[in-house]
Amino acid sequence: MTTVLELRGITKSFPGVLANDDVNLTLEQGEIHALLGENGAGKTTLMNILYGLYKPDKGEILVQGKKVDVQDPNDAIAHGIGMVHQHFMLIPVMTVTENVMLGVEPTLNGIFLDKDKVAKHIREISEQYGLEVDPNAYIKDLPVGIQQRVEIIKVLYRQADILILDEPTAVLTPQEVEGLFKILQTLIDKGKSIIFITHKLKEVMAVADRITVLRVGRTVGTVSPKEVTLEKLASMMVGREVNLVVRKKLAQPKGPALEVKDLYVRDERKNMVVNGVSFDVRKGEVLGVAGVQGNGQTELVYALTGLLPAESGELILLGQPVRHTTPRAIIERGVAHIPEDRQKHGLQxxxxxxxxxxxxxxxxxxxxxxxxxxxxxxxxxxxxxxxxxxxxxxxxxxxxxxxSGGNQQKVIxxxxxxRPIELLIASQPTRGLDVGSIEYIHNRIIEKRDEGTAILLVSSELDEILALSDRIAVMYRGQIMDIVEASKASKEYLGLLMAGIKPAEAQKVTPKSAKTTEAERVF
Amino acid sequence: MKKLYTVLAVALLASMILAACGSPATPAPTEVPATTAPETAAPATVAPTETPKFKVGEVTDLGGVDDKSFNASGWAGMQKAMADLGVDGKYLESKQQSDYAKNIQQFVDEKTNLIVTVGFLLGVDTATAAKANPETKFAIVDYSYPDCFGTSVEGKDCGSATEIPNVLGLTFQTDQAAFLAGYAAAASTKTGKVGTFGGINIPPVTIFMKGFQAGVEYYNTQKKASVQVLGWDSAKADGLFTGNFDSTDDGRKFAESLMQEGADIIMPVAGPVGLGSAAVCKETGKCKIVGVDTDWTVSAAEYKDVILTSVMKNINVAVYNAIKAAQDGSFKGGVYLSTLANGGVGLATVNGASAELTAELDQVKADIISGKITIAP
Amino acid sequence: MTNKEINKAAEKAKPEQEEKHGKTGFVDNMVVPVLAVVTGLIIGGIVIAITNDTAVAAWGNFFQNPGAAFKASWDAVLTGYGALFSGSLGKPADMIAGIQNYFATGDSKLILKAFYPITESLVTATPYIFAGLAVALGFKGGLFNIGAEGQFYIGALASAYVGYSIVGLPWFVHLPLAILAGAVAGGIWGAIPGYLKAKTGAHEVVNTIMMNWIAFRLSDWLLSGPMKSSGFRPVTPNIEATAELPRFFPDPLRFNWGFPLALAVAALVYWFLFKTTLGFEIRAVGANPDAAKYSGISVVRNIVLVMTLSGALAGLAGAAQVLGTDHWVGQGFSAGYGFDSIALALLGKSNPIGVVLAALLFGVLRSGATSMQSLAGIPIHIISIIQGLVIIFVAAPVIIRGIYRIRIGSSDETVLTRGWGK
Structure with missing residues (x-):
């Protein structure tokens, strides 16, 4: 193995703070190197230095053993370093081809854009790395997972050998994460090297060859996933023991706080996305709604909180029907809402x-x-x-x-x-947060349950659902496939329901109930 | 930190510069620099070797000094006076009605000898300033005093109930020139219909239209013809008005509708609005325009092919004469009426006129001057 | 490591971001506008120098006499700005002389003359304050009210109508009534596009522009007929003395109660925006309508409310102008106060205090332009150039940061309005 990239003693301070303090990192040819750390640990600063967005105060960068000076992203690209940003830099109204060629437009006769050539090149890259995408599709029509592929293609198109992926899974569904991991594997098989920035422990354990942990700007250590446990990684990252299993007593549910009967909801584009949903949430229990994102959970929550009008159906809140579903009327009846998008809805x-x-x-x-x-x-x-x-x-x-995201969520x-609440509707309450914050928020939710509050938890992270819920409803294409007791639920069964397999069919493949072990409830 | 100091230093420096500009230490010049020397050195008790220049100021209306209309015409007269009479002239442009009083006051403060205000909207402010500053002479274009009648309150609704000794109103008997234009239009129309429209139904506008109609009617009685005037009826004192003096688009629309009704010669009395009408005539080739205020073959040269003639209101001449009078001491308050006789109004060359028509127009003009033809006010 | 240590370390990691933010706020809200004004004046000075005939001639002989070229340019700028500021602020020496003379002889003529320039600046600033507040309030609520000019006209016409048509009321009834008429009329004119936006999603920028045209043509018609005074001129009659905002000094000083009223209204707007629940709602809807909706605020209701209040403030600008300064309305009533106020709100960062300061600046520039034009022969359009430059610098603070090397991380963009559509 040869070292393709080395960062030596990188130090970068901003007024009043040391963002990177003597950080070292080596990237071998053909490895996936995870850079793990909590939000604010200095991961992004380090990568921005590597990508030429910041100048380090001290330290040097070596590419293929040679010291290089990276002044700006163009230098980085020239040295074969490409970056896939957490927030995609794509223009929605342009096609895949147009987005890829942006900035390096080849021309015919020096005047006309040679789109065909680029499209052909994109197809080649797609084939070579298993990055399926239609070059003529418009970005706005593509799901997030595919958009990310376009970002990767952009980098490959510019002939990068070293790819930096900044929190690439933060916006993906579990299926898309799987897809991404396959792509990463193909990339290293073809000789690329990857730096994978994340704060998700399970992911690094699944995909990384080596893991470098950063904490408060310093390198804590570099380890191989084979030689560490999740708990060890978590404590390296956070600096203390972290409890990865939510300890909770058996729920003591009382009467229903919310009853939903045959609810239909249209989304903003007037498509019916919630198709006749019925369930109830009892005081003192957590009802988890599992499902791949985009199966109507968002709109279900919007309808329950008054952000979207329901098309038809009945909502009974604390025994009284809700008719004029303005957000304020619902709030005033004791409903709390942790919104899915904390920056859009949750905060000013x-x-x-x-x-x-x-x-x-x-x-x-x-x-x-x-x-x-x-x-x-x-x-x-x-x-x-x-x-x-x-x-x-x-x-x-x-x-x-x-x-930071975690602290923003704490504010919400x-x-x-x-304030006094009877029902908490929590939608993706820990998305994008680090381990420490997740632990904190989980414990608070369970605390609230034990006070007798009814809790509706919507999450696309099956692990989170399993860790917190007392009952689990699986949603698929706007319908609830089944509701099962959490303590007895089998993960495989839930997974099949999430993929749209009917309960009867799923039970033929795997038993509905199987006592899950504590280890499986690690989030 | 260092950068902050730099910033502060620059800001401080800049503020010092500004403070220096505003402070009394720097003598604020009272004149354009080139001419300051003789003035400041001339105390009143010593007989001056060179008399200070006679100072004239023009306060324009909203159109500004380059409006190609009466503000520009007034300034042209002043420029001629600067060249010929050696007076010192400047102008102040008004951007809104509250500028009128302010601009007049500025000239008063500068001890300007004669202040020319342009347009009837300055009527009240001019009178108020004139009364407050009797030693300053004023001339106002298109207005005259007394202007208070009935219940109107002096200094508010109107300027003065009496003549003001230090104000000369410059008014124009444009109906005389328009009469000639009407005669020429009637003689030139092929469809037997001529048209006109105005900006707003106010005397300085309708006087053109009245004269125009009277000229057409005179032609009809003389030649036993029956040329019709569209867009104005003196009997009803009403006609076509755009409601504004700025929309060339309205100029197009009004010209088009007059053409549809059969008019082939159009006199727009609405300032630049008429340029829109001229554009329509140029594009269709189906009509001719009678210009107003200035000779449009000069001031709107791009349309000169479609200009039949222009009713000229020689504000420049009137302003020049007023300045001349003020300088040589013959200035007297009251009204200076510009007429065909004194050349204050006139008709521009009628393009394509036959020798016969030219002769007839000369005769009509002579008859108006002699009083043989009278135009109903 | 203990928990405490971790917390400490985490806190150490944070301040960078936060300190940055605090400083950015100060730089963006105070330093940039001030430097923008200074830079605008400096570039304006350069424009004056290169358009001055004497200076240009001197530069033609630069190689024979370089000193003269610089001196001529410098003189041109000094003359121009000297006239601008002495014409808008007055000369301290004259003021002192005036005061001394007044106490010595009791004659107020000199003192009035010395203070005439600065009072004229305040008179000019008065409608700017109101109209600037109108646009700023819209910005705070996330709406772009380009219709201030139309609301200004409608407000002025309504105030004038009440001012001249009602005779015999005591001033303490008539004046408030006339002011109220302007506010209500402007408010209605603003509420219409607000309602259309709330109910149909029609963008307020388009609708307020259209309402401007309706207002202009409506006033053309009103002035040529229904509201025309007895003479032939297309203007309204003069308002009754009982409807006038009283003037503090004899003619020609026009300084009147409109200015203190404007300051009071600015204070009121400040209190309303930052100290009341209604203001909280308006700011919430303006900053993030989704979050506002989430927290139970009616976005629709707030859009109508903001546009109504914004229109009312612009209407007050018209009312103050007609009741305090002009006393009648003609077609040339406004020199574009409504449009300038957009620039002004930007310069004042949509904050009532900033708006007042920006309005005073605009008042000084506009008012001083008269004597600059007369004494230095510089066209008044130079003021528009300076104003334009200032706005460019405020709107693109990167330029100012670049020129003065203020290297503080770029701040969050202040969202003034939301994009097209809902």
Whole structure:
């Protein structure tokens, strides 16, 4: 094995903070090297230095054993380094071909764009690396997983040998993650080398050849997945023992808090995406809704929280039917909502934290007297909640946009949990968060359950559903396939339902109930 | 930190520059630099070797000094005075109605000898300033005093109930020139119909239309013809109006509808709106335009092929004469009426006119001057 | 490592981002606008220098006499800006002389003359404050009210109508009524596009522009007929004295109660936006309508509310102009206050305090332009150039950061309006 890339003693400080402190990393030819660390550990800073977006204060970069000076991304590309960003840099209204050629447009006779040549090249790359994609498709029509393939093709088209993937699985469904891992395997088989940035433990264990763990800007160590356990990795990353299994007592469910009967919902494009769903959520239990994303869970939650009108069906909240389903009417009846997209729905990013803590009850005493808002009450409320919910921030006047994802989610949870609630609807509550935050949020949700709150948990992470739920409903194409007791549910059975196999068929393949072990409930 | 200091230094420097500009330490010039020397050195008690220049200022209406219309025409007269009479002239453009008083005040403060205000909208502000500053002379274009009648309140709804001794109103008997234009149009039409439209139904506009109609009617009685005038009826004192003085698009539309009704000669009395009409005539080749205010074969040369003639309101001449009078001491308040007789209004060359028509027009003109032909006001 | 240590380390990792953010806010809100103004004036000075005949001639002889070329350019700029600022702020020496003379002789003529320039600047700034607040409020609510000009006209016409048509009321009834009329009329004019946006999704930019045209043509018609005064001129009658915003000094000083009123309204808008639940809702809808909806705020209701209030403020601008300064309305009533106010709201970062400061600046520039034009022979259009430059610099702060080497990470984009569609 030859070393294709080496980072030596990289140090980078920003005013007041050391983002990278003497970081070392070597990448061998044909390996997948995972760069693991919590949000804010310095992973992205390191990669931005490698990609020429930042200049390091100290340290050097060696490509193929030779010291190189990377001034900007063009230099990086010239050295065969390509980056697939977490947020795709694609133009939705252009085709795959147009996106790939953007910036390196080949021309016919120096005037006309030679799209055919690029399309042909894309097909070659697709074939070679198993990256199936239609060069003439428009980006906006492609699912996220395929868009990511386009990003990878872009990098390959520019003849990169070293690929940096920044949190590539954060936006993918479990199936798409599987697909991506296959692609990565093909890439290294063809001689490419990959740096894989993530904070998800299970993924690195599944796919990486070596793992370098960063914590607060320093290298904690480089290990091979064969020689570590999940718990070990987690503690390297977080710096303390992390409990990866949610310990919870048996649920003591009482009467139903929410009954849903034959609910139909159309999405914003007027397609019927929830097709006759019925279920109930009881006080003191967690009902998990599992399913691959895009099977109507989002719209189901929107309908329950008043963000989308229901087409037909009945909602009974605490024994009373809900008719005028405005968000406020629902909030005022004691429903809390942790939204799927925390930046879109959950927070006012440009508002200070103390305002974000009162988004749903700013108009009620003690925060307002008449129309006059009580600034001092609002600020002290914010200060109290920051302490109570362990939000890491210098002060309560910071804008929500300055917080990391995990802390943003804590603000939302602090807000929703700090008022009296009967029902919590939590949609993808830990998406994109690091282990420490996930553990925290899981424990808080179970705490709330044990206080007697009804909880509807929607997640596309089956592990999370299994870890938290008392009952599990599987959703597929807008319908609930089956609802099973969580303690007895078999993961295989649930997986088949998620893929659209009818319960009767699925039971022929695998038993419906099988006591899952604790190890399987690791998230 | 270092950068911050640089920034602060630059900001400080800049503010010092600005402060220097505003501070009294720098003598704020009272004149364009080139001419300051003799002025400042001339105390009142010493007989000056060179008398200070006679100062004239023009306050324009909203169109600005290059509106190709009356503001420009007034400035042209002032420029001629600067060249011929050696006066010192400048102008101030008004952007909105509240600028009128401010601009006049600026000239008053500069001890301007004669202030020319252009347009009837300045009527009240001119009168107010004139009364407050009796030693300053004023001339106002298209307006005259007294202008207060009935219940209107002096200084508010109107300028003055009496004549003001230091204000000369420059008014124009444009109906005389328009009469000639009407006669020429009637003689030139092939369809037997001529048209006109105005900006707003106000006297400075309708006086053109009245004169035009009267000219056509005179032609009809003289020649036993029956040329019709579309777009204006003196009996009803109403006609076609665009409602504005800026939309060339309206100029097109009005010209098109007049053409549809059969008119082949059109007189638009709405400033630049008429250029839209001229464009239609140029494109279709089916009509001719009678220009107003200035000679359009000069001021709108691109349309000169479709210009039959122009009713000229020689504001420049009137302004020049007013300046001349003010300088030589013969200035008197009141009204200066521009007529065919004194050359203050006139008809431009009628393009393609037969010798016969030219002779007839000369005769009509002479008859108007002599009073043989009278035009109903 | 203990938990505590971890927390500490994590906190150490954070401040960078946050400090950055705090500084960015200061730079964006204060330093950039001020430097933008300074830079605009400097470039304006260069324009003055290169368009000045004497200076250009001197540069023609640069090689014979380089000193003269620089001096001529410098003189041109000094003359221009000297006239601009002495014409808009007055001369301190005259003011002192005026005050001394007043106390010595009791004659107020000199003192009034010395303070005339600065009062004229405040008079010019008054409608700017109102109209700037109107656009800024729209921005805060995520709406782009380009219709301030139309609302300005409609407000002015309504105030004028109440001002001249009602006779015999005491001033303390008549004046508030006339002011209210302007606010209500402007409010209605703003509410219409607001309602259309809320109910049908029709974009407010298109609709407010259309409402402008309706307002212009409507005022043409009103001035040539229904609201025409007794004379032939297409203007409204003068308002009754009881409807006038009282002036503080005798003619020709036009400084009136409109200015204090504008400051009071600015304070009110500030309180409303930042200290009330309604303002909270407006800011929430403007910053992130999805999150606002999530938190139970009616986005639709807020759009109508914001456009109505924005229109009312623009209407007040018209009311203040007609009741305080002009006393009548003609076709040339506005020199584009409604449009300038967009620039002004940008310069003031949509903050009421910023808007007041920006309005004072615009007032000074616009008012001083008269004497600059007269004394230095510089066309008033130079002011539009300076204003344009200032706005470019404020809208593209990268330029200012580049020129003055302010290297602080780019901030979150302030979302002024949302894109087309809902």
């Amino acid at each position: 990013l440009s508002f200070p934290l103390y305002d974000n803590f009162i988004l749903c009850n700013y108009y009620l005493p003690p925060f307002a007297k008449g129309i006059s808002m009580q600034q001092s009450v609002i600020v002290s409320n914010g200060e109290k909640l920051i302490k109570q919910f362990d939000v890491r921030t210098p002060n309560v006047s910071m804008n929500a946009s300055t917080l 949870i602090g807000r929703e949990f700090s």
